[in-house]
Amino acid sequence: MRHTGTIRVTTGPSYISTYNIKDTGYVGLTLSGREVETITLTGAATRDATFVPNNEGDFFYWGRRGPSVHLNYPLPEGTNAEWFYNEVFVPSGYDIQGSYFMAGGFSQGYFGMQVNSPTERHILFSVWSPFSTDDPKKIPDSQKIELVAKGPSVHAGEFGNEGSGGQSYLNYPWRAGNTYRFLIHARPREHNKTEFTAWFFAPEEGKWRLIASFLRPQTHAWLTGLHSFLENFEPANGDKIRYVLFDHQWVRTDQGQWIQLTKARFTGDNTARKGYRMDYAGGVKGNAFFLQNCGFFSNYTPLDTWWERHPSPNEAPPDKVQELVLPER
Numbered sequence: 577m578r579h580t581g582t583i584r585v586t587t588g589p590s591y592i593s594t595y596n597i598k599d600t601g602y603v604g605l606t607l608s609g610r611e612v613e614t615i616t617l618t619g620a621a622t623r624d625a626t627f628v629p630n631n632e633g634d635f636f637y638w639g640r641r642g643p644s645v646h647l648n649y650p651l652p653e654g655t656n657a658e659w660f661y662n663e664v665f666v667p668s669g670y671d672i673q674g675s676y677f678m679a680g681g682f683s684q685g686y687f688g689m690q691v692n693s694p695t696e697r698h699i700l701f702s703v704w705s706p707f708s709t710d711d712p713k714k715i716p717d718s719q720k721i722e723l724v725a726k727g728p729s730v731h732a733g734e735f736g737n738e739g740s741g742g743q744s745y746l747n748y749p750w751r752a753g754n755t756y757r758f759l760i761h762a763r764p765r766e767h768n769k770t771e772f773t774a775w776f777f778a779p780e781e782g783k784w785r786l787i788a789s790f791l792r793p794q795t796h797a798w799l800t801g802l803h804s805f806l807e808n809f810e811p812a813n814g815d816k817i818r819y820v821l822f823d824h825q826w827v828r829t830d831q832g833q834w835i836q837l838t839k840a841r842f843t844g845d846n847t848a849r850k851g852y853r854m855d856y857a858g859g860v861k862g863n864a865f866f867l868q869n870c871g872f873f874s875n876y877t878p879l880d881t882w883w884e885r886h887p888s889p890n891e892a893p894p895d896k897v898q899e900l901v902l903p904e905r
Contacts, residue, residue: 600874602626602872626853628853638852639853640812641809644844646681646842647867648841648843649802651800655835656830658828658829660680660759661757661758661826661827662680662758662804662826663756664688665821665823665864667753669752672813672817672870673693673694674691674809675690676690677689677690681805682772683800684703685790687700687787690809697749699787701745703721704741709739709740715741721791722742723742725788726786726787726789727787730746731745732744741790742788746776755779761775761897761900762797764797764798765796770791771791772790774789784900802825802827802837804865806869815871817869819868823865823888826892836888842878842880849879855871856876857869858883860883863887
């Protein structure tokens with residue numbers, strides 16, 4: 577049922593209409609004519625309803641961005657993962673501006689592809705500093721991320737606001753409807769440091785492209801905490817649905833053995849956990865895991881659900897990836 581009406585703004589309450597909500601799920605309310613600063617929802621009808629009730633924790637901002645959702649890939653016990661390989665497919669029409677399709681997440685960083693504007697797209701690789709701060713200028717020299725190498729046309733520098741560290745990105749016009757490959761390498765080094773390196777493979781080019789290699793201090797580790805995520809970083813675009821498929825997850829151990837990862841746990845950020853936005857979903861489609869968020873769809877997937885996909889019929893990534901390893905410096 578659709579109701580429309582016109583009101584003149586006053587200092588008191590103004591009513592447009594009354595109607596019954598007949599089913600669970602999102603109910604749309606479209607306002608036009610003036611810029612809306614806040615909307616207050618009160619009364620018995622709001623009990624157990626899903627919405628952002630106040631701006632504590634800056635959730636008017638986070639609520640407009642929408643929920644971020646993740647796939648967490650468990651490793652077999654005792655695995656020293658030196659390499660992590662993943663593939664990403666964004667169907668046509670779901671490459672919405674403000675999207676980050678993150679393929680190669682690990683405990684110290686993340687690697688994926690973004691839609692930054694109508695004319696610009698990034699392949700982004702970042703590594704957090706072990707020093708906890710949102711201001712990269714406050715990081716002591718002994719805990720700064722060191723750039724070891726970067727590929728042609730790759731921009732490298734620092735980042736802040738969501739932790740701080742080293743960041744690199746390549747302006748690359750990736751296209752929805754194509755499958756892109758992401759590869760992360762970890763190499764523990766002397767003096768309690770680990771080198772993390774990222775490569776990107778585009779089918780349009782048919783070759784691996786180095787994004788960057790960062791050296792992280794106070795870290796002597798293989799790859800852990802492997803995950804992927806889907807997020808929207810532009811609040812004005814949180815009303816549009818995003819969808820992505822992640823496929824062919826593999827790790828290669830320090831002994832040279834490829835292991836396929838076929839299980840994933842579905843999780844969400846605080847916006848999802850608090851129930852402020854519930855337009856999120858995930859699952860298995862074919863041999864791939866999928867994630868979906870934003871757009872105010874109503875068929876959500878419960879958080880902390882576990883899935884298992886069918887093993888890929890394709891062989892493991894070729895052992896030629898060892899040829900990508902950078903010389904020690």
